[in-house]
Amino acid sequence: MTSSFFRTALILGLLTAIGPFAIDMYLPAMPSIGKELSAENHVVQLSLLAFFISFAIFQLFYGPMSDMWGRKAPLYIGIGLFALASIGCALASDIETLIAFRFLQGIGGAAGMVIPRAIVRDMHTGVQAARLMSLLMLVFSISPILAPLTGSAVIEFYGWRGVFWAVMIAAFIGLILLSTQLKETRPRDARAESGLGSAMAAYRLLLGDRNFLTLTFIGGLGISSFLVYLANSPFVLIDHYGLTPTQYSMAFSINAVSFFTVSQLTGWLGDRFGLIRVMRLAVTAFSLTMAAMVVVMGLGFNQLPVMAVFLFVGYGFLGLVIPTSAVLALEDHGEIAGTASALMGTLHFVTSAIAMVIASLFFDGTALPMAAGIALCAVGAFILTQATIGCRRVIEAEAAAE
CATH class of the missing domain: 1.20.1250.20 (MFS general substrate transporter like domains)
Known part of the structure; x- marks a missing residue:
């Protein structure tokens, strides 16, 4: 396998891991969030639930968008929204604001979960696709190992708000890599055949x-x-x-x-x-x-x-x-x-x-x-x-x- 193969896997893995990283790093911060924002534990948990709900639902939108507009444009939108929402979370002064920005953060992070898999399919099929997918998951799987420990260290030195500044920085790094290292894999002629009607037809076909x-x-x-x-x-x-x-x-x-x-x-x-x-x-x-x-x-x-x-x-x-x-x-x-x-x-x-x-x-x-x-x-x-x-x-x- 060439170096470009590994580079692609690394970039796609990082883009995929941004959303889950925001979950795993966040877990150690929940008790301190409740204390500072004077919120009960079950209310703080709503901020995690809000992220999960938007993260799951909006994957359904990014898929057709990437078929219609190409793979990179929706990734820019999603990762950019994730970065901005992370800033909102870091500056939140009450639990309601935090929950709202966590919901937006989930909307943005959903792009990184959906589109890298589509890029793998654009580039390869069969064994080569499995090889690239497994490398992507190698990067993705590091999240549950490093994120809780990283989150705990960040919280100790910078407080719970530091977690959101950290994932914001990760998102901007993802945007830079997306812009400079990843090529568009969805041809324009293929996009011309995609639209809202074709997206609904595609979902019916898949179901x-x-x-x-x-x-x-x-x-x-x-x-x-x-x-x-x-x-x-x-x-x-x-x-x-x-x-x-x-x-x-x-x-x-x-x-x-x-x-x-x-x-x-x-x-x-x-x-x-x-x-x-x-x-x-x-x-x-x-x-x-x-x-x-x-x-x-x-x-x-x-x-x-x-x-x-x-x-x-x-x-x-x-x-x-x-x-x-x-x-x-x-x-x-x-x-x-x-x-x-x-x-x-x-x-x-x-x-x-x-x-x-x-x-x-x-x-x-x-x-x-x-x-x-x-x-x-x-x-x-x-x-x-x-x-x-x-x-x-x-x-x-x-x-x-x-």
Whole structure:
């Protein structure tokens, strides 16, 4: 692979990570925000919810925009809005203002989640696309490792407002890289065929495409398993197992390391065995690992090291599932890659939100309900994968890839 291949992956990964970085860095700041702005904890949490809502919904708009206007213009708009909204958050004098600017921040950050995937599809298909997607995710996956630690350090020296100045600087760096290092990948003649009518037609097409939806929900359930862990692990690892916040950060980071390290094998494995076979094997191993975790913990072996080993192995396999399912879902939709990426992102967030709500209903502060929620997501992905095997279009795609 050439240096330009790695450079593209780095830039796209940074653009993708800007939105999630604003989530992960923000978490340690929430208690101090409530104290300074005289807001109850549940009201401060609304600022996080506002970001999530706009971040999920507005992906549906950026996809068609990138098909109609090209990839770079909506990225300029989105990342620029994110930077300006970050300044508004940093200067907010009350919680209502902060919530409003967090909503705008989510609108801007949604562009970075949708459009890089469309750019990957513009540039490559098959194994090369999987290789680029896995490199993009390598950069993206650094966020849950570095962001909480970085956020804590920034807060210690500059207060919670420093978090928003930091993500604003990251956004401006993204704009500079976008302007100087990334070429437009959506040709003008392709844009001429795109409009509001074609966008609605594209969404109807995608919602009727069993192949696309199945692969999207496979990836969505995989992501849901990680977000169920994200939402519950602070209470389980700190309150139940007694870890310190620093120890928790390290334990959380280990799973992310497993995920992005194994994901780098996607291109090599796909080239050797085919993307479909890699995805099927990875989903099967992922679901078996997480199901075994629940069985073992249910039998009374629920010590932290036992759960940690299962999670490390399981999320390693997930590192193969996410990039392969995304590449295969977009494979047949190059003409509407932006719209397809947008619908994929929104469905991922909707699936994750439902999974997190259901898991929260059964959470009792111990590890077993969290593990069960993770395992159910993994088994759901396995069931959908088996349904995908019977889909003629996927079988044909596998034969063509070989």
